[in-house]
Amino acid sequence: MPGSSSARPGASDAGASTAAHPRRWLVLAVIAVAQLMVVLDATIVNIALPQAQAELGISDADRQWVVTAYTLTFGGLLLLGGRIADFWGRKRTFATGMVGFALASAVGGLATTGTLLFAARALQGVFGALLAPAALALLTVIFTETRERAKAFAVYGAISGGGAAVGLVLGGVLTEYADWRWCLLVNIPIAAVALAAAIPLVPESRAHGDTRYDVPGAVAVTAGLVSLVYGFTKAAEDGWDAPATIGLIAVGVVLLAIFVVIERRSRHPLLPLRILLDRNRGGAYLASTLIGAGLFGAFLFLTFYFQVVLRYTPVEAGLASLPVTGGVLIAAGAASQLLPRLGAKPLMLAGAALAAGGMLLLTRIDVDTSFVSHLLPAQVVMGLGLGFTFVPLSSLALFGVPEHDAGAASATLNATQQIGGSLGTALLNTMYTSAVTAYLATRVPDPGTQVRALVHGYTVAFAWGAGLILLSGLSTLLLIKVRRHDLGSGGMTHLG
Template sequence: MTAPAAPPHPGRWAALFVIGLAQLMVVLDATIVNIALPQAQAHLGISDADRQWVVTAYTLAFGGLLLLGGRIADFWGRKRTFVVGALGFAVASALGGLAQNGEMLFAARGLQGIFGALLAPAGLALLTVLFTDATERARAFSVFGAIAGGGSAVGLVLGGVLTEYADWRWCLLVNIPISVVAVVLALPFVPESRATGDTRYDIPGAVAVTVGLVALVYGFTRASEDGWSSRWALVSFGVAVVLLVAFVLIERRSKHPLVPLGLLVDRNRGGAYLFSTLVGAGLLGAFLFLTFYFQVVLGYTPLQAGLASLPVTGGVLIAAGVASQLMPRIGPKPLMVTGGVVAAAGMVLLTRITVESGFVTLLLPAQLVLGLGLGLSFVPLASLALVGVGNQDAGAASAVLNATQQVGASLGTALLNTIATTAAASWIAANPITDPSQMLDAAVHSYVVAFAWAAALLAIGTALILILVRANKQDLPTVPPAHVG
């Protein structure tokens, strides 16, 4: 005789509010800091080569430890992990807000990423456990997804307001009250839950992949300062290769791998993960230079820069609604290829910027086109990552997708910053500075080169989808995973 289903938890909707609040904090932390970065760089004396660490320290730690964080939450206790993650995020934010130099800020951002890698998957796992009814779960994940999608827009505006009317430090300090409220409400409203079974963790795999990626990013940084053939750049690249190869070997032999390699060999899922990595690389790296272009070249205030960046989010939201309607009819591949081409075209439009580009005539349409392309791509991407995956591996497949986005963002930001810094130095060498205003010309040249490389990354990702993906609309899972960051 089948046991009756357990009644739904009475505090599940209150728990959704708490988890959504924490998720908003994790999501907006990427864009809110981007808006504050020009002021933070100037105030702390951070070099152009090192400024990317404000972004990459967070995304590397988050992406590199996300899968381990999910497993820790399952077996250590999801509520406990959620609370520790939120408190740790608050402490790390306080350290960042009080930073006295670039190194302290980089370390705080890395610490934020570590605790975010505990907080985000714990919240998602709690939603899965709390909402057992299919209809309610779909509604809860819709709310969670809306927060994830809208959080970036909130971060752009809030970052502008805090930087302009308070101080750039408040873009980090604002996380403290949010974290405190989330913890205080989680204690009475969020129930504890944990998985049963073997609780061993793949610590060697997590260390190898995270340190390997840090070495790779450090190599890019040294290359921008000392040249691609400099000793420290080559040593860093060598260490990265050794550790990343070791990671693959560890995963092949581990009984509890951080990344189940079987998830990667399917051409549809492999295409999805490669596309996710390349889009993350091109997108977040390009946003970094767009922020500097608005504030340093065009002279926008932080708030104006935040508002000026919203067309991308608007395009994503519009196209995502269209893609949701079209995907059951035409499948993922046409949408992703179309979206990738459109997004690359938007990035190409950004290569036309000058020192005096108009917002309405160039920047608005370019960002809108970029957002429309991304929106068409993101919706089918989440489902494509689950094609052919059983229920027991669905969480891992979704987590790998999120990890590839974060890792791609880290590597792309570092690579594009190195390329831009090198391009600026080359422009100055070819055009001796006789007027201070020429420094803006050098900066714009470096941004144009970065946008061109970002467009190339988007184009390569689109080509891989065209070549690798064979899934059609009948192959898609009925409920795509929710993103954790």
């Protein structure tokens, strides 16, 4: 970005990034608010689901779409949003995404039917797919000095890791003391304040190049992901060997294969394969997907455990999730200092080990587990692991990317977390359902057995979540080879 408060609309990034923006820390604050709004919306409605379901007459089978309609459109369209941010203008895309997100939130908050709520959540995902990649791309070109960029990524990483837990807390407070609808309507004043600050503070930037977009690629990847998640959902209802399950998963795989073919042949690919084929970035994106899969599932089942088994109120359940956020914030601050000294790989390996360890501690829960002696330390350890992971991920996922592709690369990072969360939630829910069914099949049914079956299902889900996070550590170990001084060279944004 240029050293002034604004840039010529057509200025190239290469020329704009020679001097630090004078109000870059204020810009970071605006971007942080917007990113928090997008991230927490993936979980803020979790605690509100029972009230929304009862009021709108949503069936048990359909209620999961309140969550997945958002994460699927968000994750599936992030790649297109990244390209739009690069070519249309990052500030313009950022502002448009903010306005659209607020309007979609208003529709959802005033919804009178389940179908309208699902549609509003999907629309939130569409505009979030514009907002999020534009935000990270702006950080990439505004912060040009290595240590300052590390601090900026620490803020961004802390929000990415802790925003989900913040959503649970805020959702509990709004549900218990106001109404479930405010879990959506609260976005309107937040977006208004952020937009009012962004207009004078955030400078414009865009990449040179042809501005045509890969719409067929966007349709193929989004449809493929929806089919996969729906297939996992059907597996929970009908079993893995059901024709509907097999058919949906097969269609999803075929559509994703078609997406790869489209990207290989397109002159204007949605996701240039050169972004993925670098082993360091590819390893980071794979790790991000696996961590997202385990993380989203952990928050979902922790919420159910707190409210259904331990009988916490919505506010108590939200507050009980705060230790994860605390751990993320502590580790993110430390990681921003350690990243220039140690490099990305050691931090990511330590983070995966800690996060998986915290998840494994959660497999030891029972019907009356103490919060202070068990649930609190387990969540803190998990949060520490996530904080040590997210900060280097944000940096490594953009390492060596030409500024022309900054939006697409940042969109890929966001997309992997959302896609991983969607697929992981569906997969872990299937494992949970199967475990509960198997537990009840071998025992005499009574109220105590029912509760113990639920706890057993949660522990199985947590074990699978730990396994997914450990796999992320394995991908880091095998694929990521970047060295500490490579990151320190600033190669992330000056190779184009």
